[in-house]
Amino acid sequence: MNLLRGLTVLIATAVWCLTAAADTALRGTGDLGVIIERADGSACIISTTERAILSCVDGLGDLSHASAVFSPDQRYAYIFGRDGGLTKLDLLERKIAKRVIQGGNSIGGAISDDGTLVAVSNYKPGGVKVFDATTLEQIADIPATYGSEGKLSKTVGLVDAPGRRFVFTLYDAGEIWMADFSKPGAPAITKLGTAGKLPYDALITGDGRHYIAGLFGEDGLAHVDLWAEEPVIERILDGYGKDDPAMPVYKMPHLEGWALAGDKFILPAVGHPELLALDAVTFKEAGRVKVHSQPVFAIARPDGRQVWVNFAHPKNDTVQVVDVPSLKVVHEFKPGPAVLHMEFTPRGHEVWVSVRDADRVDIYDARSFEKRGELSLRKPSGIFFAARATRTGL
């Protein structure tokens, strides 16, 4: 009987071992990523090398407008849901490692440059919460208090800045704040001042120097040079839309895609069918590009030579590619209904495009524009590659 039991245990061990080996074979993580299946609360783990879906993981809650950041070892994705859920997803074991509901309504987050802190931007309660990246235990709560009545502002445009800092914008208060975690204990909060009316999103440049917030309530943007001894907010591109008739805004553009492309920043105009080019040194307008419709994302290919653009409903079946030196549209194609997001491989040889209403993600050669593959997913939206772990502001 003992012999039998021993045998059973041994057999079970051997079987477990072989099964485990198949499920979780050794593999690098630098080529992994996640794609959000928004309608199903699911995140699919993909490999850019294999151009394949490895596994989809359910149970992540409301993933409308979800985004993701990655741990420095590129094993874990932190996924920010709309319902205040913060999920740590293990890309190797292909399961949820940890999940907390940290707020009532949230929008995006960031991971500190040392990979130890994950910050979440909350609409409700308005402010930013910061968590230990390993345990997801709360480290700090930063209520976005403003005015004399102690109201809490929604926060947007939360990004990592070098030196264990986070920068974010108060939508209702129209302010920009910085939280510095470089010293032990409570973070040092610096209120940088007033950005303008209804800042709706923001970005930080890849070098962590420039923070730029888009304004929905005014015709211009707010810019902070974080390298300055005393960073101050300056208005840029004031009145950029004043000569055009005001148009209904079908979808607010995303600013995260803005990128330095050569010596210009290219960014989507709000409510106008054009991109704005901004001189990267003077921050003055350096040209415009008429595009297909109201742009949503204008994402620079990693070499900065081209910018890929998708568009707001109802003209969201199209992608245009803009050549940066000449500011001309050099390619246009129609992947299908509801092109929601695009993500480049880190050195820019391929780009993945989510076509939500075709339940498909397309993979293109980013230079020849040839299609290299396609994957079936359920209403795919955001695409996030683990190489973001190596970049500031992504």
Next chain:
Amino acid sequence: MNLLRGLTVLIATAVWCLTAAADTALRGTGDLGVIIERADGSACIISTTERAILSCVDGLGDLSHASAVFSPDQRYAYIFGRDGGLTKLDLLERKIAKRVIQGGNSIGGAISDDGTLVAVSNYKPGGVKVFDATTLEQIADIPATYGSEGKLSKTVGLVDAPGRRFVFTLYDAGEIWMADFSKPGAPAITKLGTAGKLPYDALITGDGRHYIAGLFGEDGLAHVDLWAEEPVIERILDGYGKDDPAMPVYKMPHLEGWALAGDKFILPAVGHPELLALDAVTFKEAGRVKVHSQPVFAIARPDGRQVWVNFAHPKNDTVQVVDVPSLKVVHEFKPGPAVLHMEFTPRGHEVWVSVRDADRVDIYDARSFEKRGELSLRKPSGIFFAARATRTGL
């Protein structure tokens, strides 16, 4: 007897399984790297998260002047030895996956933007050989033939350019060539022209646009804008050293460390105790910085705000840190005898410094300059983090 044999097999399986699990536990690879132990032909695999050596792997041959690139999944390092050895190192299994002797004397290499091709720069036989990144089978041989007698030139400054291209410089011929593997079959070779006398090293900027070769035989550098319709070689910084008395050159500087820092490139002068600042748009001189001695590496912190510099023998115990906007030395310290190399974590929170003759690698906070750790290694030289897989030109 059959039962016993069965039991033995089961026990062996279970033991193997547990041992294998301990040796090769699941882990991400984004925070891994290798440090060359030059004297011992060994590469040590490290974790930047743990600030620890995971394992050292011997048998890599002559590793003087060795360098490494990484596969897109960040599981494999390709290590280029001086003896023509090309070694594919498995960072997870911590062993040599494959090794070939591909030439008689070689100096550095590169991996294509799609991660499928590994190219090696050879002194003997002079030229570039290209290998399949998976199998290390030879894909292409590009002899660097020049002159009427069919001589072969040593090649240097081999880098990856976007679009499955490699750019390299012919030391003896003074030429710059490009090999384009974007189409199936043999590569298209473009001879870009004459760079000048004795080009000794080169770099490509992080956006893959500018290729710059340093000249040992002339007082200036050669620059190519790879975005041009017909790229041509132009001389820049002509006569930058002409007002200074010629000094013996203790060690040729490395150019790979050059980086865009804000709106300037900072690069080490040859034979002079100074750095040159180059305007990133006009490529004209934008200032100089007097430093401790003849610089070897001038490496920009990833945010570009500061440049860290080490020096040639006999003054190689020192590191200086230069603030880029003001072009002033803001910090100096002496880690110990023979500081050979420095490598930043990808978002720049820490920097690893090899101090060869102290048999030590030091880890510093890259902003406060506080020491965060130190590791014992045998005569450490080059330090290479796997995040290089996500960057052009590294």
